[in-house]
Amino acid sequence: MFVEILGARNFEKLDVGLLCIEVKSAFNLEVSFRKAVMDFGATFDANRLQYNSTQILHLLLNSGKIQNDSKAIILTDLDLFVPILTYVFGEAELNGRAAIASSHRLHNEYYGLPKNEPLLQTRTTKEIIHELGHTFGLIHCKDYMCVMHSSTYVEDIDLKKASLCISCKDKLEILDGNRLK
Numbered sequence: 599m600f601v602e603i604l605g606a607r608n609f610e611k612l613d614v615g616l617l618c619i620e621v622k623s624a625f626n627l628e629v630s631f632r633k634a635v636m637d638f639g640a641t642f643d644a645n646r647l648q649y650n651s652t653q654i655l656h657l658l659l660n661s662g663k664i665q666n667d668s669k670a671i672i673l674t675d676l677d678l679f680v681p682i683l684t685y686v687f688g689e690a691e692l693n694g695r696a697a698i699a700s701s702h703r704l705h706n707e708y709y710g711l712p713k714n715e716p717l718l719q720t721r722t723t724k725e726i727i728h729e730l731g732h733t734f735g736l737i738h739c740k741d742y743m744c745v746m747h748s749s750t751y752v753e754d755i756d757l758k759k760a761s762l763c764i765s766c767k768d769k770l771e772i773l774d775g776n777r778l779k
């Protein structure tokens with residue numbers, strides 16, 4: 599099992615090497631990055647001017663881009679939504695193989711604040727680890743410092759760490775153990 603981060607659109611400001619190292623340390627798995635060309639046009643909602651993240655997950659699952667024995671997460675800068683919410687930072691298949699995370703609302707500039715690239719890097723790392731956690735079967739955690747805590751606002755992301763709490767780490771081990779059986 600390994601994880602691939604698929605860069606699709608405007609990830610150049612991010613240090614993808616560092617991103618891979620941090621994701622690797624969260625899950626103790628091989629993590630690599632590659633650029634992926636994908637056409638998201640069909641997932642664009644012309645009324646909301648946003649992209650439907652659930653449809654993007656289906657696109658990814660049907661794209662043949664997920665290699666055997668791997669999970670893939672798209673890293674993009676598109677503004678994402680699901681129909682019941684105004685926006686999402688990302689989405690993942692629970693206990694599945696596909697996920698997406700967007701830096702669109704992780705930039706300080708989006709909130710009229712000065713550019714802060716290290717902060718953008720940290721927020722993106724947390725969002726990627728969070729969504730991948732879902733693909734490993736983890737659900738939202740009550741511990742607000744845990745990376746699996748649900749984040750509505752970017753401030754919630756800033757409060758949490760880029761790592762799993764002890765309880766989520768334990769759950770991950772149990773889930774992993776089940777998979778081996």
Ligand SMILES: [Zn+2]
Binds near residue numbers: 738
């Ligand atoms: Zn979540």
Ligand SMILES: [Zn+2]
Binds near residue numbers: 739741765
């Ligand atoms: Zn937790």
